[in-house]
Amino acid sequence: xxxxxxxxxxxxxxxxxxxxAKILIGKQRELESKLGFPLxxxxxxxLDTRRDRGIKLPAGVxxxxxxxxxxxxxxDIVVELMGGIHPAxxxxxxxxxxxxxxxxxNKALLATEGQEIFRAAGIHRVDIGFEASVAGSIPIIKVVRxxxxxxxxxxxxxxxxxxxxxxLTKMTEENVDFASALKESQSLGYAEADPTFDxxxxxxxxxxxxxxxxxxxxxxxxKKIYTEGVTKITPLDIQFASExxxxxxxxxIAKRTGKDIEVRVHPTMLPKDHLIAxxxxxxxxxxxxxxxxxxxxxxxxxxxxxxxxxxxxxxxADIAQNIVxxxxxxxxxxxxxxxxxxxxxxxxxxxxxxxxxxxxVLDKPGVLSRISGILGGHDISIxxxxxxxxxxxxxVPVVMMTHEARELDMVRALKKIDxxxxxxxxxxxxxxxxxxx
Ligand code: NDP
Ligand code: HSE
Numbered sequence: 001x002x003x004x005x006x007x008x009x010x011x012x013x014x015x016x017x018x019x020x021a022k023i024l025i026g027k028q029r030e031l032e033s034k035l036g037f038p039l040x041x042x043x044x045x046x047l048d049t050r051r052d053r054g055i056k057l058p059a060g061v062x063x064x065x066x067x068x069x070x071x072x073x074x075x076d077i078v079v080e081l082m083g084g085i086h087p088a089x090x091x092x093x094x095x096x097x098x099x100x101x102x103x104x105x106n107k108a109l110l111a112t113e114g115q116e117i118f119r120a121a122g123i124h125r126v127d128i129g130f131e132a133s134v135a136g137s138i139p140i141i142k143v144v145r146x147x148x149x150x151x152x153x154x155x156x157x158x159x160x161x162x163x164x165x166x167x168l169t170k171m172t173e174e175n176v177d178f179a180s181a182l183k184e185s186q187s188l189g190y191a192e193a194d195p196t197f198d199x200x201x202x203x204x205x206x207x208x209x210x211x212x213x214x215x216x217x218x219x220x221x222x223k224k225i226y227t228e229g230v231t232k233i234t235p236l237d238i239q240f241a242s243e244x245x246x247x248x249x250x251x252x253i254a255k256r257t258g259k260d261i262e263v264r265v266h267p268t269m270l271p272k273d274h275l276i277a278x279x280x281x282x283x284x285x286x287x288x289x290x291x292x293x294x295x296x297x298x299x300x301x302x303x304x305x306x307x308x309x310x311x312x313x314x315x316x317a318d319i320a321q322n323i324v325x326x327x328x329x330x331x332x333x334x335x336x337x338x339x340x341x342x343x344x345x346x347x348x349x350x351x352x353x354x355x356x357x358x359x360x361v362l363d364k365p366g367v368l369s370r371i372s373g374i375l376g377g378h379d380i381s382i383x384x385x386x387x388x389x390x391x392x393x394x395x396v397p398v399v400m401m402t403h404e405a406r407e408l409d410m411v412r413a414l415k416k417i418d419x420x421x422x423x424x425x426x427x428x429x430x431x432x433x434x435x436x437x
Pocket of ligand 1: 011012013014015016017045046047048066081082083084087105106107108132133136189190191192193302303304305308
């Protein structure tokens, strides 16, 4: 039987749903000529069918019942763009059971329920497209599972949350306060429905779960990822970082150290001339090292209506081509996941890196020697130091950069230091990556 078009049903007509629809409708003819067959947007389901989304849909396309999309026998690909865990998970599983291929941008869902979803897809021989789930418009999923297939990935350093990067950039370059920068980011459609996911590093950890699993063959390990967000970054630390020659970025890091894989998300100081340190605003970047390719850098918009819509459409087009090519033959599910269990996740306490420390101390004789004594006692050596101000009774900031040390030693040393009577506030601790690039 010759298939004349591939029918698409979208669930969720919000920021990403509208961007996807704009491309599918606005570029219908170009897409058809590139693919050799048409992609037909049959339905979009949303709870609210009255709100203006900036695009006029043909009559009958917009409906308010997601189940009508999932159960429509004419629909080949269900595109889940509603977000959240429930009922998105149940919708996707039902679509898979109904034999439909699925495209989703829902990294929270994949990071936490991905094992079950991919298993179901394998059983029912359908595809799951999730390009839009990591790094917005950057085709990083395709890169990792297709383009770099001949490599053992050694390390990944990603700025993969547009909202946090937007906030840090605004704070660094324009002195905008945290709350105003977050508000702007929300109004631009970058933030998650619950923006704590963005600013607490959870969204980056969701994305890193997916990337690390594809790159290192480890199971989806969201709960094991050490996660720290940007909410505690102050203008003072941004200024000190700059004085030392660094910028602060929220980095998602996955790297091979021996047989272990480090997976962590936290604010990180990077030398100002590092390529990633110069990725600003809503832009994302993924710096990735393969054993064959060496280092590569992928850069692009990490969020927003059209950039994310572009990634969704790329999955739709890939799956549509797969459907057309393999029609009447055995359908092969293309998850790209190989979880052979040869690598395991390194405990955060064993990670080694350099640190930036900002102590709030009383400016009294002997304070520095007590602090450096405790650090030395935990095998932590100081590389450089700045002390600002000298106001007898009031606390002054003392900032140190350390040589490489073990996380557990740092945690133990800071616990002791923060108990000293001359230390007046919890010490700020940021990890530093020197890296290449
Ligand atoms: P939005 O909140 O803008 O859109 C979600 C839409 O889904 C809303 O219109 C919502 O309706 C609708 N919806 C919710 N529940 C249902 C339901 N049961 N049936 C039908 N429609 C429903 O979210 P985004 O477009 O920003 O995000 C969508 C997904 O894409 C999320 O998983 C997000 O993490 C991901 N993503 C977002 C990016 C971005 O830049 N925004 C980038 C990459 C990924 P209502 O508003 O009436 O509740
Ligand atoms: N809230 C996410 C971000 C959307 O800011 O990066 C893109 O995944």
